[in-house]
Amino acid sequence: MKLYTYFRSSAAYRVRIALALKGLSWTPEPVHMLRGGGEQHAPGYSAIHPQRLVPVLEDKGELLIQSIAICEYLEETHPTPPLLPADPFARAYVRSIANAIACEIHPLNNLRVLNYVTSTLGHSDEERTAWISHWIADGFAALEAIIAEAELSGRFSYGDTPGLAEAFLVPQIYNARRFHCDMSAYPTLTRIDGNCSERPEFRIAHPDAQVDANAA
């Protein structure tokens, strides 16, 4: 398998965690999203991803896009170890954590959206930071409540094994820290993130451990 990835991309980071949790090996195809105006804008890249985003997983000659769809594909084609629990309600709970991040937080703090806020709408770096912090705080407050009240969490969002929820949560917390967001209001999220950081699957998926990390 080949992964079109950028070390700091939150969506690529999710897929790297999912691949590591499944114990799957892959070859990186780095797409530097800032260098030279962004390698995703190269003429040929729209044939890889029509929206010029990462990640793209290439498997058996097919190109798969969208981190949620890629993770569900990995779960269905390599079911062991599972990223989702067996119980239907527990599966919905775990997916809702991943979705709340992928659909309510991350899309607002994407590079292209931040560029629109500063370049097209003409806002300052301070207003950009306030925008980022607002949506992370809004989403994390909900997630903290969802996970803390679910009575399903142990060391992780669901029991004592990390899975799909952690594959989405850890990259979003990494982003929040990069933007200096105050994490003190989210003790459950912080505790889960700390438990993940002790595991090799999360270490090898971390932005700093990627081949393209030094090309920044």
Added chain:
Amino acid sequence: MKLYTYFRSSAAYRVRIALALKGLSWTPEPVHMLRGGGEQHAPGYSAIHPQRLVPVLEDKGELLIQSIAICEYLEETHPTPPLLPADPFARAYVRSIANAIACEIHPLNNLRVLNYVTSTLGHSDEERTAWISHWIADGFAALEAIIAEAELSGRFSYGDTPGLAEAFLVPQIYNARRFHCDMSAYPTLTRIDGNCSERPEFRIAHPDAQVDANAA
């Protein structure tokens, strides 16, 4: 099953289509997101949805949130008729269409985001409209390319049966038309939407057909 819904909510509309395609009956619990400042801000509603959003599906006493997680739950608990094809790559393709809408387009044009753009950032109605149109055009251009090039589409995104892709596509096109977006550049999306509009499952899920449609 009970659905906390708002007739114009794009995310609730997706779940209404999924329920209709599965032939499942449900009781509406309308949450008017504008009236009286928004019924989702009522004190008790955070216990239903910590982020005060719709939809919420109540099934067997459990509350399920996030439209993607709810649709996957319905697919797993009521597999016939399926919302997803059987082939793993085709499943990833259909999910990527739904995800591109749920993760790249809709989150930017959510009510709470538009309120931030106008109230907190102080932009005009014209700039608000430009913001909406920009993200819809960006996302639809990619979707048009993905579906037209996939060689999987027939009357719908995948073959001749509507499914998960259409449950997400039709509400987003409804939104685009509400905001007077030019749809002429997306002939494949428009054709699929037209084919959906002929089917009873899409008619009963339409905003205008909801019990709360006249309470606007």
